[in-house]
Amino acid sequence: MKALRKDWVVRHAPWELVLMRVLFAGALAYSLRENWPTFTSQPVPHGLGQWIDFSFLGNPAIFSIIEPICWVCLGLYAAGVFPVLSLGFVSFLGIGAGTLMNSQGAIGHTTQLIVMVATAQFLCYAWFAATEKNFLCASRNAHTWAADWSKVVIAAGYTVSGLVKLLRTDGEWLVRSPLLSLQLMKTNEMDYYNRLIEGQNFWADTFPRILVEQPWLAWIIFGSGLLLEFFCFLAMLGRVWALAFGAGLIVMHLTISKIMRLSFEEHMLLLLIFFVNVPFWAYWLAKRVRQSLRRA
Amino acid sequence: MYSGISSKTFYVYVQDAEGKPLPMLALFGVRTARAKKIYLSHLAEITDARGAKSSQATAEEERAAGEHLLRFLLGNMLPGQRAELRTKRVKLAHVHLSYARRRFEKKERIIAAIDVPPAQAKGAQ
Numbered sequence: 001m002k003a004l005r006k007d008w009v010v011r012h013a014p015w016e017l018v019l020m021r022v023l024f025a026g027a028l029a030y031s032l033r034e035n036w037p038t039f040t041s042q043p044v045p046h047g048l049g050q051w052i053d054f055s056f057l058g059n060p061a062i063f064s065i066i067e068p069i070c071w072v073c074l075g076l077y078a079a080g081v082f083p084v085l086s087l088g089f090v091s092f093l094g095i096g097a098g099t100l101m102n103s104q105g106a107i108g109h110t111t112q113l114i115v116m117v118a119t120a121q122f123l124c125y126a127w128f129a130a131t132e133k134n135f136l137c138a139s140r141n142a143h144t145w146a147a148d149w150s151k152v153v154i155a156a157g158y159t160v161s162g163l164v165k166l167l168r169t170d171g172e173w174l175v176r177s178p179l180l181s182l183q184l185m186k187t188n189e190m191d192y193y194n195r196l197i198e199g200q201n202f203w204a205d206t207f208p209r210i211l212v213e214q215p216w217l218a219w220i221i222f223g224s225g226l227l228l229e230f231f232c233f234l235a236m237l238g239r240v241w242a243l244a245f246g247a248g249l250i251v252m253h254l255t256i257s258k259i260m261r262l263s264f265e266e267h268m269l270l271l272l273i274f275f276v277n278v279p280f281w282a283y284w285l286a287k288r289v290r291q292s293l294r295r296a
Numbered sequence: 297m298y299s300g301i302s303s304k305t306f307y308v309y310v311q312d313a314e315g316k317p318l319p320m321l322a323l324f325g326v327r328t329a330r331a332k333k334i335y336l337s338h339l340a341e342i343t344d345a346r347g348a349k350s351s352q353a354t355a356e357e358e359r360a361a362g363e364h365l366l367r368f369l370l371g372n373m374l375p376g377q378r379a380e381l382r383t384k385r386v387k388l389a390h391v392h393l394s395y396a397r398r399r400f401e402k403k404e405r406i407i408a409a410i411d412v413p414p415a416q417a418k419g420a421q
Contacts, residue, residue: 038325043368104326104330104368105338106331161297165299168299173301179301181395182302182400183305186305186393190307190327190328190332193320194319194320195322196317212395
């Protein structure tokens, strides 16, 4: 229990926090560029869209002005300078772009998690800037909180996703999972109609048939995904737990993108940055190797 | 992964006047998944008005929701994409997929069609 408590809060080294910010700034830049809406109206205002008209964001002329400002803001955030202003601006844009996308009569969740993480970090920085009365440079505590709350938001997102699956199916999600083969067929065909690029017939036709004929295979594949999602909050227990859940969920996303042609790049980037945390494990491994070489 | 699991589902895609599929994302800037959601939420709005579910929609109601989606897609095209649209009429295909008695079934039908406004149909043969 003592060891568990000790490991409960991960105290990241300052260099880890810098790398996390640099990588997260890169992920945000990628996400904004890839998902920037081209819509110029809000026919069915959703969420904040009911009070704020975000349709100006769909104007290419506005985007050409906003984009370089975004790069500057993300650079400042990565350097830990003016994080309240810089990340606040990017978070607001992320929320605005997502709201505009979701105000077209249909909602999606491609950028939801990454923008939620950015907003959580912004709130941490705002809180520390107000309490420490320093808006210019964030303290180490503020950076630590930002990283910790990013992980909380990611873990909560996955756990809620697992919970919703059970609630919507009266706990029978796993039993019914062989029927997901129908969704496999659908998503493969839908992806073809996006660009008229043929996929592999095996995933669109043969594999769904195998899944309904051999339900145990569906239970293993989808069941492991459900367990990873539902128990994702355990990733908060420490670095090893975070690594295990992060790597597991990335494998789950890669499997989904292969069999359903549905990609969640932003989610994988978040898991890679905050859960898997490659720089730390590379450092840890190098340290271990050096120590054993010295002993030899 | 999907939270709701059912033994039937559907999607929609757009065809040109000759019945050839048009690339939804490349041409209209909207993914097929989003197009389906727009169609479905408009259909639900129509059927809600008479207290029915969208799954109980009549052909007329489906046509109205389908035309709404086609108008939205044409209205959302960027100038560069408009030049690529070489048809005078667009049609909305509805593909129904189901699994029953250990068999997959696929049924496709056209539920709506509208003329492309003259300004947009410049390249049409």
